[in-house]
Amino acid sequence: MLEISERGREYQERLNAFMDEFVYPAEPVYAEQMAAAASPHTQPQILEDLKAEAKKQGLWNLFHPHPEWGPGLTNLEYAPLAEITGRSLEIAPEAINCNAPDTGNMEVFTVFGTDEHKEKYLGPLLEGEIASAFAMTEPAVASSDATNVEMSMERTDDGFVLNGRKWFASNAMHPNCRVLIVMGKTDPTAEVHRQQSMLVVPIDAAGVTVVRNLPVYGYADREGHAEIIFENVLVPFKDILKGEGEGFAISQARLGPGRIHHCMRAIGAAERALELMVKRAESRVTFGEKLSNRANIQDWIAESRIEIDQARLLTLHAAYMMDKYGNKVAKNEIAEIKVVAPTMALKVIDRAVQVHGGGGVTEDFPLARMWAHMRTLRLADGPDEVHKRSIARNEIRKYRG
Numbered sequence: 001m002l003e004i005s006e007r008g009r010e011y012q013e014r015l016n017a018f019m020d021e022f023v024y025p026a027e028p029v030y031a032e033q034m035a036a037a038a039s040p041h042t043q044p045q046i047l048e049d050l051k052a053e054a055k056k057q058g059l060w061n062l063f064h065p066h067p068e069w070g071p072g073l074t075n076l077e078y079a080p081l082a083e084i085t086g087r088s089l090e091i092a093p094e095a096i097n098c099n100a101p102d103t104g105n106m107e108v109f110t111v112f113g114t115d116e117h118k119e120k121y122l123g124p125l126l127e128g129e130i131a132s133a134f135a136m137t138e139p140a141v142a143s144s145d146a147t148n149v150e151m152s153m154e155r156t157d158d159g160f161v162l163n164g165r166k167w168f169a170s171n172a173m174h175p176n177c178r179v180l181i182v183m184g185k186t187d188p189t190a191e192v193h194r195q196q197s198m199l200v201v202p203i204d205a206a207g208v209t210v211v212r213n214l215p216v217y218g219y220a221d222r223e224g225h226a227e228i229i230f231e232n233v234l235v236p237f238k239d240i241l242k243g244e245g246e247g248f249a250i251s252q253a254r255l256g257p258g259r260i261h262h263c264m265r266a267i268g269a270a271e272r273a274l275e276l277m278v279k280r281a282e283s284r285v286t287f288g289e290k291l292s293n294r295a296n297i298q299d300w301i302a303e304s305r306i307e308i309d310q311a312r313l314l315t316l317h318a319a320y321m322m323d324k325y326g327n328k329v330a331k332n333e334i335a336e337i338k339v340v341a342p343t344m345a346l347k348v349i350d351r352a353v354q355v356h357g358g359g360g361v362t363e364d365f366p367l368a369r370m371w372a373h374m375r376t377l378r379l380a381d382g383p384d385e386v387h388k389r390s391i392a393r394n395e396i397r398k399y400r401g
Contacts, residue, residue, distance in 0.1 A: 002316045008077035011062065015084050015096075018059055023092050026050055030091050040220040041173040041213065050095035051128050061126060063098045063261060066110060069126055075257070075319035079264045083312070086268020089373055090222070093265065097128045099223075101170050104258040105132040105181055108198075112241040112250060117200055121179050133172035133203070135228060136183040136251065139165060144386050146251055147192050151184030151230065153199065160186065160199060160240070162207070162233040170380075173213050173224020177203055182230070183247045196247030200239040207233035217372035253327070259334050259381050260322065263315050263341035266377060267308060269370050270345040274304045276367065277352035284355075291355060300351040311337070311344045332394050335387035342377040343384070349374060 004012070026046050033044035054060050062081050064070030073081070085092035093099035102125055109122040124130040141148040151164030164184060171177055179202055186197040201208065207230060214225040241250060278301060281292035291297050315337045321330035349371045353360035360367050378384050 002076065002313070002320055004080065005074075005077055007071075008073065008080065011059075011071070011073070011077065012080055012084065014057065015059055015062075015081055018054065018057060018096075019084060019088065019092065022050055022053055023088050023095060026091060027088060034222065041175060041222060041224050043175050047091055047094060050091065051097065054096045055128075059096050060128075061097050063103045063257075064106065064110075064126075065257075069106075069110065075260060075322045076316060079260060079316055079319045082261045082264035083268040083271070086265030087272040089265060089269055089370065094128075097126070098261070100258060100261065101134045102132055103261060104254045105134060105179075107257060108181060108241065108250060108254050111253070112198075112246075113200075114238065116238065117241075121200070124178070129176070130178040131171050131174040131176040131223070132179045132181065133169040133174075133177055133226070134254075135166040135169040135172070135180045135201075137166060137168045139167045139227070144383050146183070146248055147195070149183055149185060149196060151182070153184040153186045153197055153235075155186065156234075159234050159236040160197075162199070162201070162230040162235060164230050165227070166230070167214060167225070167227040169226045169228055170221075171223045172203065172210060172226035172228060174222070179203060180208075180228075181241070183251060186244045186247075190245060193248045194245035196251075197244050198241040198247045198250050199235045200241065201230075201233065201235055205233055205235075207231045216376050219369055219372050257322070257327070259338045260315065260318055262377055262381060263311075263318075263337045266341040266345040266374060267312050267315065269374060270304070270308050270311075270348040273345070273349040273352040273367060273370060274301070274308065276365065277301065277304070277348075277355045280352070280355050284357075297355065300355070304348045304351060307344045307347065311341050314340055332391060335390045338381065339384050339387050339391075342374050345374045346371065346378075 029046045030044055033046055061070035062073060063078055066072060085096065085098060106122060106125050109117050113122055125132060136146065136149065137143040138149060138151065141150055143149065151162060153160045153162055162184060179200060181198055182201050183196055183198050185195045187195050209229045211227040211229055213220055214227060216225060281297050282290060284291045318330055318333035318337045321333045349367055353367045353371065356365055356367060359365055362368065
């Protein structure tokens with residue numbers, strides 16, 4: 001059932017070779033170029049070089065399910081590829097144009113965008129020429145419930161007028177960010193799941209102000225997580241996606257594939273952490289004996305291997321269910337992995353930090369930044385509690401008359 005196709009295995013071999021030959025050697029170069037940059041929100045040349053090489057090798061847009069835009073891989077074929085890129089979270093996903101939130105936004109433009117949207121935004125996104133952001137979360141409401149979103153999208157004779165404040169608009173600080181997909185309320189009086197709509201808004205539109213970047217655990221991520229104010233932003237009617245009242249439905253369609261991508265990258269990060277943990281334990285001697293000979297360290301290594309493999313199997317099962325039955329039927333499996341994978345990765349990374357001692361919490365090793373990224377993932381695309389609520393409701397429904 002979970003057997004990867006020959007095509008999928010071939011892409012794994014090619015992507016692993018690309019990582020070994022280009023990505024891992026680029027990591028110190030990336031660090032140097034970022035350290036020398038005037039702003040943390042910059043596009044280092046090494047990343048553009050990697051993108052050019054990935055294009056040349058045909059390792060581009062691997063996530064995209066439509067053969068017109070990519071190789072047309074299934075979720076089950078793509079999941080291990082996302083895991084591989086998770087081993088180098090800061091550069092590998094963008095190097096092959098498979099980074100969030102651009103992947104989700106490209107899928108939204110593919111399914112719901114007009115011909116104009118596809119020409120103006122989807123095409124350049126697919127080429128890796130521009131970046132995009134998704135503006136849904138708001139600081140004034142509990143955005144884990146998307147129906148709480150308060151941004152006003154008032155219909156006028158000329159279009160929709162937007163007023164409100166968003167934050168954690170990931171990618172909005174990216175120097176190449178050109179467009180936002182924004183969720184707000186077009187009709188507060190409608191049925192609760194029909195109040196929201198999504199509009200396409202250029203980031204430089206009049207009335208759009210990027211207020212600040214939000215550091216995550218003290219790290220200023222290159223793509224940024226922006227707070228944005230919208231003041232009387234006029235958006236033409238033609239820039240609504242799908243139609244009025246369709247925002248909630250689009251958000252659910254968008255987040256399913258994105259969640260599995262996040263989860264597989266989390267597994268890749270955990271694999272990298274386990275590798276670093278074992279190598280460190282083998283190289284360090286305390287009280288006359290290698291750390292790797294100590295029972296508690298061996299327990300950590302064994303537990304990490306077990307937990308990673310469990311999470312991978314659950315994620316591949318979710319990918320299979322999405323391919324065979326569709327995202328809607330597989331929603332329970334998707335919710336399960338979204339809880340399991342980041343929590344598992346955090347445990348493995350934390351053990352690796354402990355084995356590295358004081359070095360583990362510094363930037364001399366990638367572990368501290370990896371931990372911060374994974375901790376954020378327990379909130380991104382819905383917090384654990386929302387997914388657990390959904391899973392519990394599905395279980396209770398089986399026994400409720």
